[in-house]
Amino acid sequence: xxxxxxxxxxxxxxxxxxxxxxxxxxxxxxxxxxxxxxxxxxxxxxxxxxxxxxxxxxxxxxxxxxxxxxxxxxxxxxxxxxxxxxxxxxxxxxxxxxxxxxxxxxxxxxxxxxxxxxxxxxxxxxxxxxxxxxxxxxxxxxxxxxxxxxxxxxxxxxxxxxxxxxxxxxxxxxxxxxxxxxxxxxxxxxxxxxxxxxxxxxxxxxxxxxxxxxxxxxxxxxxxxxxxxxxxxxxxxxxxxxxxxxxxxxxxxxxxxxxxxxxxxxxxxxxxxxxxxxxxxxxxxxxxxxxxxxxxxxxxxxxxxxxxxxxxxxxxxxxxxxx
Amino acid sequence: xxxxxxxxxxxxxxxxxxxxxxxxxxxxxxxxxxxxxxxxxxxxxxxxxxxxxxxxxxxxxxxxxxxxxxxxxxxxxxxxxxxxxxxxxxxxxxxxxxxxxxxxxxxxxxxxxxxxxxxxxxxxxxxxxxxxxxxxxxxxxxxxxxxxxxxxxxxxxxxxxxxxxxxxxxxxxxxxxxxxxxxxxxxxx
Numbered sequence: 001x002x003x004x005x006x007x008x009x010x011x012x013x014x015x016x017x018x019x020x021x022x023x024x025x026x027x028x029x030x031x032x033x034x035x036x037x038x039x040x041x042x043x044x045x046x047x048x049x050x051x052x053x054x055x056x057x058x059x060x061x062x063x064x065x066x067x068x069x070x071x072x073x074x075x076x077x078x079x080x081x082x083x084x085x086x087x088x089x090x091x092x093x094x095x096x097x098x099x100x101x102x103x104x105x106x107x108x109x110x111x112x113x114x115x116x117x118x119x120x121x122x123x124x125x126x127x128x129x130x131x132x133x134x135x136x137x138x139x140x141x142x143x144x145x146x147x148x149x150x151x152x153x154x155x156x157x158x159x160x161x162x163x164x165x166x167x168x169x170x171x172x173x174x175x176x177x178x179x180x181x182x183x184x185x186x187x188x189x190x191x192x193x194x195x196x197x198x199x200x201x202x203x204x205x206x207x208x209x210x211x212x213x214x215x216x217x218x219x220x221x222x223x224x225x226x227x228x229x230x231x232x233x234x235x236x237x238x239x240x241x242x243x244x245x246x247x248x249x250x251x252x253x254x255x256x257x258x259x260x261x262x263x264x265x266x267x268x269x270x271x272x273x274x275x276x277x278x279x280x281x282x283x284x285x286x287x288x289x290x291x292x293x294x295x296x297x298x299x300x301x302x303x304x305x306x307x308x309x310x311x312x313x314x315x316x317x318x319x320x321x322x323x
Numbered sequence: 324x325x326x327x328x329x330x331x332x333x334x335x336x337x338x339x340x341x342x343x344x345x346x347x348x349x350x351x352x353x354x355x356x357x358x359x360x361x362x363x364x365x366x367x368x369x370x371x372x373x374x375x376x377x378x379x380x381x382x383x384x385x386x387x388x389x390x391x392x393x394x395x396x397x398x399x400x401x402x403x404x405x406x407x408x409x410x411x412x413x414x415x416x417x418x419x420x421x422x423x424x425x426x427x428x429x430x431x432x433x434x435x436x437x438x439x440x441x442x443x444x445x446x447x448x449x450x451x452x453x454x455x456x457x458x459x460x461x462x463x464x465x466x467x468x469x470x471x472x473x474x475x476x477x478x479x480x481x482x483x484x485x486x487x488x489x490x491x492x493x494x495x496x497x498x499x500x501x502x503x504x505x506x507x508x509x510x511x512x
Contacts, residue, residue, distance in 0.1 A: 028406065028421040037458050040409035070409075215480075313414050 004310040007119045007127040010136045011184035019188055020159060022306045023146050027154070029302035029309075032069065035126045041068040046312050049097055052108045052130070053084075058273055058297060059130050059140070063106045066304035072312070073101065087309055094118050098125045103312055106130045112177075126311050131177050134203075134237075140272050141181035143303040145189065147296050148227055151268050168221045170196040170253060171231030172239045174203050178272045179231055183209055197219055198253065200242040201233075218253050222262045229270045230255055230280045246279055256282040260290070268292055296317035330358055331411055337511045338486060339498055344506035346487055351470065354486035355384070358468055359391035361484050362437060369396050370435045371463065378406040378422045380441030380499055403427035405438075410451035425455075434458035437484075441499035443469040446480035470499050 004021065014022065032038055048067040052060055060076070067074045075096070084093055089281045090109075097105055104126040108116045112133030119127040131137040146163075150157035165184050173179045173195050186193050187210035194213045195202065202214065215221050222228065233239040233249065243249045250256075255269065260282075263269075269281075269291040277283040286293060346354070366372050369392065376385030378425065381402055390402045408421040438452050449467060456462060468484035473491040491497060498505045 025421060027424050028408070031424045032409070035458055041454070042409035042414055306440070309409070310420075313419065 004314060008138055008307060009116050009119060009129045011138050011141055011181050016188045018088045019185060021310060022142055023149055025306040025310060026146055026302045029305040033302055039069050040069060041071045043072040043312055044307055046072040046103045048072045048104045049075040049077055049102045050106045053079050054108050055109050056108055062300040063130060063304050064299050066308055068307055070305055091121055094121055098122050104128060134175055135177050136181045137177040138181045139304055139307060140178050141185040143296055143300040144182060144270055145185055146299045146303050147292050148268060149290060162191050165191040165223050165226045166195055167191045167193045167227045168225040169193060169229045170218055172201045173197045174201045175234040175237040175239055176231045183211060194221055198243060214273060222259055225267055227268045227270060232276055232280060250279050254280055254282060255285050257284055260285045260288060270296060327424035337509050339496055339507055340510050341505035341507035343506045344503060345489060345506050348503045351503055355387050355391050358484040358486060359388050359395050363392060363395050366435055369398050369400060373401045373403060374437050374439055375403040375405050377438060377440040377448060378404060381439045384441055401429055405452060405455055407448055407451035407455050407506050410455045412447060427459050430460045431456060431462045433463050436462045436465045437468050438465060439468045441470050443472045443482055443496045444475055446476045446478035449480050450478050471497050471504055473497050
């Protein structure tokens with residue numbers, strides 16, 4: 001493929017070739033993760049900063065683990081204890097970070113488009129979107145694809161099976177950046193995506209989304225699904241106001257034991273986490289062998305290593321001229 | 324190494340144009356037989372011996388050496404596969420991507436490791452491989468077998484077993500395949 005993009009703001013930055021490249025390189029990092037010393041010197045001398053304006057455990061820890069396993073130095077800007085609290089603007093914070101000679105920032109922000117704005121302000125720094133508002137969370141979608149490809153046989157064979165794969169995404173699509181990245185990523189590889197949600201939890205407009213169908217009835221969609229991807233109700237973004245009650249949502253859209261029995265035996269159940277057992281997924285379903293939820297987490301480190309390596313491993317180290 | 328470089332330059336429109344056939348398929352076969360005898364002679368009994376082929380060009384040669392050693396000494400030699408992309412010192416100077424997944428399913432502590440590559444050039448691949456191999460245990464000894472030593476070393480690295488010493492110009496290209504060894508140029512870059 002051509003040059004890997006300098007920033008990763010949305011899945012569209014990668015295209016099908018870029019996605020394939022990430023998944024292929026991630027295979028090598030899964031192997032690295034199985035070693036007694038799961039660390040390689042590939043990004044020695046690089047510095048990566050995480051800048052999270054929103055709570056996160058798994059994404060932040062996953063990115064920091066990935067960067068450390070590549071031997072990059074990692075700085076973690078906790079917004080609560082930084083100058084942001086004193087009223088510094090996002091632009092000034094980012095310019096300060098860039099002036100320190102940092103190679104990449106991994107940013108999570110409650111406002112859609114914040115990482116794109118940041119990418120416009122910086123010159124050398126690479127920007128990785130770790131979730132912005134309702135917009136995108138590209139690395140989450142990439143690790144979902146990796147998990148699916150692995151379950152479909154891995155390698156090029158697994159890659160080919162995305163064509164015509166039936167993917168059902170269930171839940172709060174309106175508020176979900178993960179859903180937007182998933183739809184773009186699955187569609188890029190030729191899968192057919194069906195969105196399942198109550199009308200109130202669909203986005204205000206889905207014109208132009210590369211999806212096959214929208215449904216309000218989960219029971220109709222499950223028997224033909226190859227992948228069922230569940231989303232959490234985002235109460236911090238007010239999802240609760242869009243459904244009459246959590247109990248009604250669970251009854252109509254939750255993946256319970258009865259619904260799991262309607263799935264084909266080889267169907268995969270995915271959840272980007274954090275999952276709320278008893279709401280979108282019943283506890284006994286989350287523990288089924290078909291649920292690849294912890295597999296997703298361990299693949300996340302390898303996929304993020306691949307993204308960091310492809311992004312930073314190809315360009316000269318800043319300020320080094322005698323190499 | 325030649326293999327590795329070639330697969331990176333190809334997508335940008337560069338092609339390998341052979342100029343001279345240096346070794347025939349039969350010559351390569353004879354070299355493999357001789358090298359396996361040399362390995363057997365130097366490592367009496369082949370106890371704790373493992374072969375590690377370097378992605379991508381070294382892998383078929385390692386497999387052929389192992390098959391030959393099996394007929395020479397009637398013992399099965401484990402063969403591993405190593406990709407050194409993450410250990411290279413030219414990361415950032417040129418595109419360095421893994422070609423395939425590393426597969427070393429045995430502990431190398433106490434083993435005698437023979438690294439196998441198709442072409443020895445600057446020695447930087449081998450330097451990277453030495454670092455990578457140390458992640459899998461402390462080997463008793465590490466040796467190096469290459470089908471072609473083309474000179475132009477940039478590091479103090481020397482092969483133990485050589486198929487053919489082949490003087491080259493720096494800008495030439497050595498291509499090792501099943502059909503033999505060819506010397507040529509990379510055109511169209």
